[in-house]
Amino acid sequence: MFSSSTSRNDPRRFTGPDGAYSYHDILTGSTPGPTPQPPKSSMNIRPLFLKTGLLSNAQGSAYVEQGQTKLLCSVFGPREIPRRSDFSLKGVLSVEFRSAPFAHPRHRISSAFEAQPTEKELSLVLEGALQAAVCLHLYPKSQIDVYVRVLEDDGSVLAAAITAAGLALANASIQMFDLVLGASLCRKNDLILVDPTLNEELGASEGCDLDSEGHASLLTIGYQPSLDQLVAYQHEGIITVDQIDQDVELLMKKCKGFLPNVQCCLLESLKIQTKSHRQHE
Amino acid sequence: MVMPVIQLELAGVDAQERDKFDGGHEMGSNQQLVSPGDLITTDVGFMRGHGTYTKEDGLYASLAGVVQRVNKLISVTPLKTKYQGEIGDVVVGRITEVQQKRWKVNTNSRLDSVLLLSSVNLPGGELRRRSAEDELSMRKYLQEGDLISAEVQNVYHDGSLSLHTRSLKYGKLSQGTLIKVSPSLIKRRKTHFHKLPCGVSVILGNNGFVWVSPTEHEEEGGGSGGFSQNLSQVPTTDRTGIARVRNCILALAQNGVMLWDTTLANAYDACLKYPLTDLLKSDVMREIAFVTRQNLEHQ
Numbered sequence: 001m002f003s004s005s006t007s008r009n010d011p012r013r014f015t016g017p018d019g020a021y022s023y024h025d026i027l028t029g030s031t032p033g034p035t036p037q038p039p040k041s042s043m044n045i046r047p048l049f050l051k052t053g054l055l056s057n058a059q060g061s062a063y064v065e066q067g068q069t070k071l072l073c074s075v076f077g078p079r080e081i082p083r084r085s086d087f088s089l090k091g092v093l094s095v096e097f098r099s100a101p102f103a104h105p106r107h108r109i110s111s112a113f114e115a116q117p118t119e120k121e122l123s124l125v126l127e128g129a130l131q132a133a134v135c136l137h138l139y140p141k142s143q144i145d146v147y148v149r150v151l152e153d154d155g156s157v158l159a160a161a162i163t164a165a166g167l168a169l170a171n172a173s174i175q176m177f178d179l180v181l182g183a184s185l186c187r188k189n190d191l192i193l194v195d196p197t198l199n200e201e202l203g204a205s206e207g208c209d210l211d212s213e214g215h216a217s218l219l220t221i222g223y224q225p226s227l228d229q230l231v232a233y234q235h236e237g238i239i240t241v242d243q244i245d246q247d248v249e250l251l252m253k254k255c256k257g258f259l260p261n262v263q264c265c266l267l268e269s270l271k272i273q274t275k276s277h278r279q280h281e
Numbered sequence: 282m283v284m285p286v287i288q289l290e291l292a293g294v295d296a297q298e299r300d301k302f303d304g305g306h307e308m309g310s311n312q313q314l315v316s317p318g319d320l321i322t323t324d325v326g327f328m329r330g331h332g333t334y335t336k337e338d339g340l341y342a343s344l345a346g347v348v349q350r351v352n353k354l355i356s357v358t359p360l361k362t363k364y365q366g367e368i369g370d371v372v373v374g375r376i377t378e379v380q381q382k383r384w385k386v387n388t389n390s391r392l393d394s395v396l397l398l399s400s401v402n403l404p405g406g407e408l409r410r411r412s413a414e415d416e417l418s419m420r421k422y423l424q425e426g427d428l429i430s431a432e433v434q435n436v437y438h439d440g441s442l443s444l445h446t447r448s449l450k451y452g453k454l455s456q457g458t459l460i461k462v463s464p465s466l467i468k469r470r471k472t473h474f475h476k477l478p479c480g481v482s483v484i485l486g487n488n489g490f491v492w493v494s495p496t497e498h499e500e501e502g503g504g505s506g507g508f509s510q511n512l513s514q515v516p517t518t519d520r521t522g523i524a525r526v527r528n529c530i531l532a533l534a535q536n537g538v539m540l541w542d543t544t545l546a547n548a549y550d551a552c553l554k555y556p557l558t559d560l561l562k563s564d565v566m567r568e569i570a571f572v573t574r575q576n577l578e579h580q
Contacts (some may be wrong), residue, residue, distance in 0.1 A: 059361065060361070078363070078391045079391070079392075079393075080377075080385075080391075080392050080393040135334070135343055139391065140439055141392055141439060142391055142392060170316060170317050170344075170345045171345070171361075172361065173344055173345070173346070173359035173360060173361045173362060174344075175317075175332065175334075175343040175344055176317040176318070176343055176344075177317070177318065177334065177341075177343060178317055178318030178341075179316060179317050179318050224318065225318065226318035226319065226320070226341070227318065227336075262316075263316045263319075266316045266345045267314045267316060267345065269360070270314055270345060270346065270347070270360055271314065
């Protein structure tokens with residue numbers, strides 16, 4: 001839970017006029033969690049909505065909705081590295097993962113200035129995944145910037161972010177070995193929940209201690225379907241080796257399941273453009 | 282109830298051709314759309330072009346785009362491209378940095394281009410020696426944020442460009458509007474500087490940057506090596522002309538019409554029947570592009 005006092009004492013935050021009070025004061029008591037969802041079947045990925053090319057300023061962009069999880073990814077570049085200090089023949093990826101202040105009703109409000117530790121961690125995992133996917137050797141002395149902005153967090157953010165970043169990079173016409181898809185899974189003993197919501201994730205993290213009864217774990221992977229390679233692996237909790245094998249296998253299958261949707265979304269915009277070009281010719 | 286399955290075959294794509302290209306997503310005759318990681322062909326007789334890479338078992342796409350085949354060469358053409366410079370191209374760019382003896386220029390390419398102090402015309406004649414003072418006063422001629430027109434002098438091996446402005450038609454740009462379009466929409470012509478009959482000058486940069494400005498009169502330009510800026514007030518008629526041309530270019534670019542002097546003139550004629558404020562409506566834009574295209578076919 002956030003503590004409203006810390007966010008009020010943040011010196012960089014504009015405090016508002018005298019007599020104004022934080023909207024947290026109204027919210028406390030009945031913190032509206034994520035809107036209750038009907039119980040979903042535990043083996044399916046939530047409905048997915050994908051769109052590319054929303055932002056006209058960016059070289060490429062993608063918007064992903066996975067259930068109630070909503071995020072926007074924009075890609076800038078390749079462009080010259082400003083104030084480069086060392087020479088590198090490979091391109092440089094800079095990845096920034098940030099949550100909007102209103103994205104997560106339960107967490108401390110994220111500061112607009114400083115990245116939270118969790119955001120930094122997710123940035124690193126995402127950067128690792130994209131580094132394996134992008135043909136960086138083709139972009140010497142250049143930098144590619146990837147920005148992910150979470151608009152609403154309802155679980156499986158990293159998985160959705162990986163998918164969105166892959167789409168946005170492809171939309172920006174940056175050369176990649178393969179698309180990257182993300183999927184996540186929450187396991188409590190033998191109960192498996194693919195693509196968990198925020199409530200399910202929180203439930204799992206409570207069971208992550210050694211001394212609690214029953215073990216729970218949260219697993220997110222990034223996967224390249226046609227190369228059949230894992231590019232990201234993030235796991236927290238307690239799990240046996242056999243279960244890891246099973247879970248990764250299952251997630252890879254899920255990724256392959258929604259690969260056609262991702263490809264379709266990418267090629268849809270292409271079809272419209274090529275049609276108008278051909279009319280012209 | 283069982284729905285009958287109807288199999289539809291596309292005419293023009295014969296079975297053999299399809300077996301060869303078993304990866305991507307077939308569309309129409311010979312149009313193959315691929316996304317990154319798609320297998321283009323397993324045939325080993327092909328050469329690897331731009332936007333593709335080879336693995337042991339075949340040729341794969343690394344871009345989302347249309348597969349193009351020229352004899353044995355397979356490449357993937359993406360939707361958006363950065364500008365790939367060629368010697369002799371006219372470009373419009375923005376100064377991003379002033380360095381020792383050179384300016385860095387953003388020209389919509391992957392790396393910033395350079396404009397060397399030795400490849401600009403300094404005030405005071407062509408054959409002037411460049412002294413240390415010139416180096417110190419570089420920011421007086423061009424500073425960060427200034428727009429210039431220039432020509433590509435050289436392409437370095439890493440793909441970055443070297444520019445020059447050794448002609449009075451190139452140099453600093455003063456008042457006008459910059460429009461950014463895809464570089465692939467600019468048609469390569471003998472000249473990229475156009476004076477339209479409506480009192481508007483257009484520079485169609487090969488890098489996709491288009492500069493629209495009021496036409497300068499002969500006696501005002503020149504004399505100072507292309508570094509002078511005419512900051513006198515632009516009359517309203519010229520400004521509406523510039524706005525019209527700008528909106529025409531946007532309309533053409535959005536509908537995928539190539540840009541050169543003929544299409545610009547056609548689009549300008551087509552837009553005259555609409556009030557200026559209507560030119561940003563998408564149906565009017567589509568109409569202008571359509572009329573332009575039709576006129577091209579009739580000419």
